Amino acid sequence: MGLPPVPLLLLLLLPALLPARCCEPPEGSAGAVRALSARLLGLAGDPTRDPDPAVYLALRLAREHDPRLEQRYLERLQDAFQRPFGRSLQGHGRSRWDAESSRSAAEPPQTGRLALYLLGLQAACPPLSPQRSLVTWLKYYLEEDWTGSRQQGHPITSYYQYGLGVLALCVHRKRVREEVVRRLLTAQHHGKLGHGGNTVDTEAVLALAFTCLERRRLVGTELAAKLRVAAHEASRNMAKAQGPDGIIGNIYSTPWALQVFLATGECQTEPAFGQAVAALLENLEAFGTAATMAQALPVLHGRSYLDIASMRCGEEPDTLTPLDMEPLAEVPGNKKVQLVVECPLPWCYELRLYDRLVPVPAAASLLDVLQAAAALEPRDFRFHTQDTPQGPFLTEVLGLEARQEKRNYWQILTAPSTPLQMGIADYRPQDGETLILRLSEW
Numbered sequence: 001m002g003l004p005p006v007p008l009l010l011l012l013l014l015p016a017l018l019p020a021r022c023c024e025p026p027e028g029s030a031g032a033v034r035a036l037s038a039r040l041l042g043l044a045g046d047p048t049r050d051p052d053p054a055v056y057l058a059l060r061l062a063r064e065h066d067p068r069l070e071q072r073y074l075e076r077l078q079d080a081f082q083r084p085f086g087r088s089l090q091g092h093g094r095s096r097w098d099a100e101s102s103r104s105a106a107e108p109p110q111t112g113r114l115a116l117y118l119l120g121l122q123a124a125c126p127p128l129s130p131q132r133s134l135v136t137w138l139k140y141y142l143e144e145d146w147t148g149s150r151q152q153g154h155p156i157t158s159y160y161q162y163g164l165g166v167l168a169l170c171v172h173r174k175r176v177r178e179e180v181v182r183r184l185l186t187a188q189h190h191g192k193l194g195h196g197g198n199t200v201d202t203e204a205v206l207a208l209a210f211t212c213l214e215r216r217r218l219v220g221t222e223l224a225a226k227l228r229v230a231a232h233e234a235s236r237n238m239a240k241a242q243g244p245d246g247i248i249g250n251i252y253s254t255p256w257a258l259q260v261f262l263a264t265g266e267c268q269t270e271p272a273f274g275q276a277v278a279a280l281l282e283n284l285e286a287f288g289t290a291a292t293m294a295q296a297l298p299v300l301h302g303r304s305y306l307d308i309a310s311m312r313c314g315e316e317p318d319t320l321t322p323l324d325m326e327p328l329a330e331v332p333g334n335k336k337v338q339l340v341v342e343c344p345l346p347w348c349y350e351l352r353l354y355d356r357l358v359p360v361p362a363a364a365s366l367l368d369v370l371q372a373a374a375a376l377e378p379r380d381f382r383f384h385t386q387d388t389p390q391g392p393f394l395t396e397v398l399g400l401e402a403r404q405e406k407r408n409y410w411q412i413l414t415a416p417s418t419p420l421q422m423g424i425a426d427y428r429p430q431d432g433e434t435l436i437l438r439l440s441e442w
C-alpha cells in the first residue's frame with residue numbers, strides 16, 4: 001500500500017501541527033474573560049469567605065495573575081487543610097472517615113475536597129509536593145469511599161469525587177491500584193454516572209482522569225488502551241449531548257465538556273468545541289458565584305485541569321487586579337410565590353406535605369422565600385441548609401432530612417417539573433411562579 005496523497009496526509013497530521021492557540025477562545029472575548037477573572041480574584045480577596053481549592057485552581061490556570069493575592073489565598077488553603085490532613089493516618093487509632101477529631105464517624109470521606117486541594121498544591125508557583133500523609137489520606141478515602149457503600153457498586157460520595165481523586169493522584173504522578181481505575185471504567189461503560197439526568201460533569205471528570213493516566217503512563221499498556229478508548233467515547237458523548245444552542249448538558253456542565261476536548265486535543269478537530277465556547281461566552285452572566293466562575297474560567301483561558309501537571313511559573317504576567325462584584329439591581333415592589341413540598345418516596349405518609357402562597361419582596365431569592373414561609377408559620381414550615389462552596393445546600397424540610405447514605409436529596413423544581421439549574425440562594429423566582437421542594441433519589 002502506497003503513502004496517502006499529500007493533501008490527505010496533511011489533513012491527517014493537521015491536528016498535531018496546529019499550534020495549541022487555536023483551542024483558545026476568540027480574541028474578541030478577552031475583555032469579558034479578563035473581567036470574570038478579576039471578579040473571581042475580588043471574591044478570593046474577601047477574608048470572610050472560606051477558601052475553596054477550586055477557586056485557587058481557576059486563579060492559577062488563568063493567563064494573568066496577582067501573585068501576592070494568590071500566595072495569600074494558598075496560605076489560607078494550607079491553614080484549612082493542614083490541620084485535619086497534616087498528620088499521618090497510621091498510629092492514631094482513627095476510626096473510619098475520622099480525619100478531624102471533631103468530625104462524626106458517620107461523615108463521608110472527603111475525597112473530592114482533598115483531591116482539589118492536592119491539585120491546588122501542584123498548581124502553585126513553584127509546585128508544592130504534597131506531604132506523604134495527604135497522598136495516603138486520599139488513597140485511603142478512595143478505598144473507604146468504595147467499601148463504605150457496603151459493596152453497593154458505587155462510591156459513597158459520587159463518581160465525580162472518585163474521579164477527582166484519581167485525577168489528583170495522577171497529576172502528582174502517584175499510582176493507584178488498577179482496580180480503582182477499573183471501577184471508573186465500569187461505571188462509565190454501564191452508564192452509572194447519572195445524577196438528575198445530567199452526567200456530563202461526572203463523565204468529563206472521569207475522562208480527564210483517564211487521559212492523565214494514559215498520558216503519564218501510570219498504568220499497564222492493556223489498561224492504557226482501554227482508557228484511551230473510554231476518553232474518546234466520553235468526547236463523543238459530550239458532542240452528542242450538545243443542544244442546538246451549543247450548550248452541552250447545561251450551561252454549568254459545558255465548561256467540563258470543554259475541558260475534555262482540550263485535554264484530549266480534540267478541540268482542534270471537534271466542531272462541538274467552537275460551538276460550546278461560543279455558547280459559554282454568550283452566557284457568561286450565568287456565572288455569578290465564585291464556585292461557578294471557578295469552573296468556567298480554566299477553559300475560557302484555553303486550559304484544562306491536565307495543564308496543572310505542566311505549569312510554567314516564570315512566564316506569568318502580574319497584571320490582574322481584583323474587581324468588586326456589582327451589587328444586585330434594586331427591584332421595587334413585591335411578588336407572590338407558591339411554595340410546595342412533596343415527598344413521593346414509598347415510605348412518605350403523604351405526597352403533598354405543604355402548599356401555600358408566600359408574599360416576598362420582588363428581588364427575593366428562593367432562600368428568602370423559604371425564610372419568609374418559616375417566619376409566617378414557624379410551626380408549619382421549617383428547613384435547614386448546610387454551607388458548601390456552591391452556596392447553601394438544602395438538607396432538611398419539615399423535619400425530613402435528606403440522607404447521603406440513602407442517596408436522597410431535596411430536589412428543587414419549578415412547576416410542573418423542571419429541575420432548577422442553580423441553588424436556593426441564587427434562584428430568583430418570578431411573581432406567581434410555583435416552586436417545588438421534592439425529596440428525591442439520585
Ligand code: B12
Pocket residue numbers: 111112113116156157158160161195196198201202250251252253256289291292295388389390391392393394395404408409410411412413419420421422423424426442
Ligand atoms: C454530585 C452532585 C450533586 C449531588 C450531591 C450529593 C453527593 N453526595 O455528592 C446531588 C444529586 C444531591 C446534587 C443536588 C443538586 N445539585 Co448538584 N452537583 C453534583 C456534582 C455532579 C458534583 C458535586 C461535587 O461532588 N463536587 C466536589 C466536592 C468536593 O465539592 P463540594 O462543593 O464539597 O460538593 C458538595 C456541594 O457541591 C453539594 N452540592 C451538590 N450540588 C449542589 C448544588 C448546589 C446549588 C449547592 C449549593 C450545593 C451542591 O454536594 C456536594 C457533595 O457533598 C456537581 C457538578 C459540578 N460541576 O460541580 C453538580 C452541581 C454542583 N449541582 C448543581 C445543581 C443545580 C444541583 C441542584 C440545585 C439540582 C436541583 N434542581 O435540585 C441540587 C441541590 C439542591 C439542594 N438540596 O440544595 C449544579 C450547580 C450549578 C450552580 N448554578 O451552582 C452543578 C454544577 C451541576 C450542573 N452542571 O448543573 N448535586
